[in-house]
Amino acid sequence: MKKMKLVMVGNGMAGVRTLEELLKIAPDLYEITVFGAEPHPNYNRILLSPVLAGEQTLDEIILNPVSWYEDHQIRLHLGKTVTKIDRVRRQVIAEDGTVAEYDRLLIATGSSPFILPVPGKELDGVIAYRDIADTNTMIAAAEKYQHAVVIGGGLLGLEAANGLMLRGMQVTVVHLNPWLMERQLDDQAGELLRKSLQDRGLRFRMGAQTEALIGGTDGRVLAVRFKDGTEIPADLVVMAAGIRPNTTLAESAGLHCHRGVVVTDTLQTVTDPRIYAVGECAAHRGVAYGLVAPLFEQGKVCANHLAQFGIGRYLGSQTSTKLKVTGIDLFSAGDFMGGDGTEEIVMSDPFAGVYKKLVIKEDRLVGACLYGDTVDGSWYFKLLREGRKISDIRDKLMFGESNIGDVGHQGHNKAAAMADTDEVCGCNGVNKGAICKAIKDKGLFTLEEVRKHTKASASCGSCTGLVEQLLMFTAGGDYSATPKKKAVCGCTDMSHQEVRDAIVAEHLVRLSDVYDRLNWKTPNGCATCRPALNYYLISSWPKEAVDDPQSRFINERSHANIQKDGTYSVVPRMWGGETTADELRRIANAVDKYKIPTVKVTGGQRIDLLGVKKEDLVNVWRDIGMPSGHAYAKALRTVKTCVGSEWCRMGTQDSTQMGKDLEKAMWRMYAPHKVKYAVSGCPRNCAEAGIKDVGIIGVDSGWEMYIAGNGGIKTEVAHFFTKLKTAEEVLEYTGAFMQLYRKEGWYLERTVHYVSRVGLDHVKKRILDDHEGRKALWAELQYALDGEPDPWFEFTKAQVDLRQFDALPALPVPGATTATAPADVVSAATATVTALDGQVVRETL
């Protein structure tokens, strides 16, 4: 098939990112031609400031070298400005007469600096700050001249001023507004910033209006004159008073433009569906974005439509800002000015140079402005995008994420203050230096990319915040913004919630239905989405959806925990942590018989046998003769208990029996993640019920119920939920809460994260206030668990494929010339295999 022709006008970050996304999903669909007005391949425009400041070189900020274009067979026209689009002939024509035909056209012309219409603007030494050429002009000027004036005290202007100052010039910043960066900061933070920059040597003319630029006899600028008649000397004037979308070309082609090239949610121009626009030149729902994160989101959606997949819409972005001036920490996002209907929490310490303002509206964080201490910027930004209610953490909000429980990283959570050798990710042993190097060298933009390349935060995830901060400090705040809606994995653009909703709404009961109906991009998913989908199916449609063992992680397929050497561990269930001499004897015999190297008592009051060979698993289960402990599964694991009133002189309730009853009622219960309960017989709480998914504490008058505690990565004390009178009530309320979590929790989301996402109020409403609803949930759970098999004994029913426990011997075919193995080995390998239900299953045990 003949390839279609795609032409891109503009060779900047947004456009090239769109091509990268397109090549990833449809590498052979288009013959691609790119026109770039600059003589350089795609480079990282955001890093021009560090180049100007002498902290990086031009070579270091190239994102796609010319060889990249060659490797992907992209025809690249550098230094050619496109002057005309002929929509009838479907051609673009460049200044030098080069013509390219297109089937699809992508406009990514970016923006141009706004040049103040003052006399003298065309003088030598008057420039904008936008590209490599401007940067080089500034660097050259700094070597020859002394006085620089930067017009505009916004993000770009201040970065330019800082760079010129570092190169030895005396720099004055002229700003029309009373405070700096008024689009990103409030007056207080703006003033702190000005003081800090003034201390570094910058000069300021605030509230000053430029009237004219005065030239010398040589045609070069000499001074800047203000409305009040005063003048200051200037050998170099940098205009940084804002940018305007580059729409001249689009307008000349008759495309509708208003604050940019107007595009739909699919990034197609409203005028001509063959023509797309992304980046700073595009106006989406009236907004032209100037930060890179939203532009990359646009690129992804645009690529999807160019690839003719037709999925995904761009719905607009929230943005945050960070100033890339080394040593100045500043962050803002959302509605940081506040106003009617908003509440503000403010912390101000002008002497230490710290100012923080959080703006809250209707119990949600809607804006943040931080100066001097921006460690929690990414966390606030996350809260802002998620729009989560904050009443439960409001009193600690100002003090940051580390104050709401994260033992793993308390004490050293200031990414900027860390040394390069300090470890960031304890799971994968990745230090700060390695992460920053990868971000710089490989041009990483998102958390996902950092995870892929460095493995940092890819395991337990507790250092995610820290990695996001590093991303922010190294690459600028605008990079780090992970999209509000997170896709399950690369196989789909849908989020966990959307997938589950569709499974329920469309009554999907098979994985293949999910792939078909929800337009999965891969034929049979991947190791990330398959276990999640399988869980959503069986939890949404119990007794109807069929479990797929091949879509479960190995531990849930072999019903044991895989160890680093490929052996397994076995943890039998001990109801409520109680055992008997007989059970212990059987365990001891099995340890001897199967030469199990390690026997360990677990934290959950059970016994762990480590180093069991896979081929011994079935025999070990049989010999021990105890139920599966599900220590390997996203399911109910242990119910930890204290001795309670049976023996304890302090005990007020029979906690052991309560624990056993809970465990017997709910074992074999699969859940989004592992689930642990504990029951204590008195408030001394020896069973440590305060850090369990459900904790029950006996008091004289009954039981107290606590939920959503966690003793793992993120130590979280459980919330007091309710007080109950009888053991029956404990079963009902616990079961109902669990069923709610099973239905609403996302796969791999622990109860602590689930409850913090939906809010404790929501759970209380469903379980405590809605009596009928609670009873219905408890009944649903009992229905789902009724008849569930013990996978260690009921193999067929639990779909345990027993073939996995036997290895196949490599034996020569009869008559082959190579050595033969004894015939009895053949029969031994097949003797235990019988056909059952069309599936080969060994059912001898």
Next chain:
Amino acid sequence: MSSWITICAVSEIPVLGARRVTRAKGPEVALFRTSDDQVFALLDRCPHKAGPLSQGIVFGQAVACPLHNWTIALGSGCAREPDEGSTPVFRVRVEAGQVMLDRNELDSIAVDLPPVKAGPCTRVSC
């Protein structure tokens, strides 16, 4: 010269699953079956930390290692970018529904790799 020996029927490998094959010497070989019944054979060791690939989740033409989730391509044995490394590939022949491996390869590829160790034997004091 190839000398093909029959290991098992294709149907004895679970769809999107794997079986292990023991050899006279050396680590086991993993046989994988894709959703369209193609069969692949790799050394049953991940290039990362020698995890048993036969125990991983099979999807498309790849397997995710059960230990640290590296994705290994079934055809080439190579780890998916940005991870680096590869595991030896064994040639597979399927005839009349029977899966065959080359005896010469079984006897020669990666036969001298030491077994992976875990447990008390790895303690310094032992």
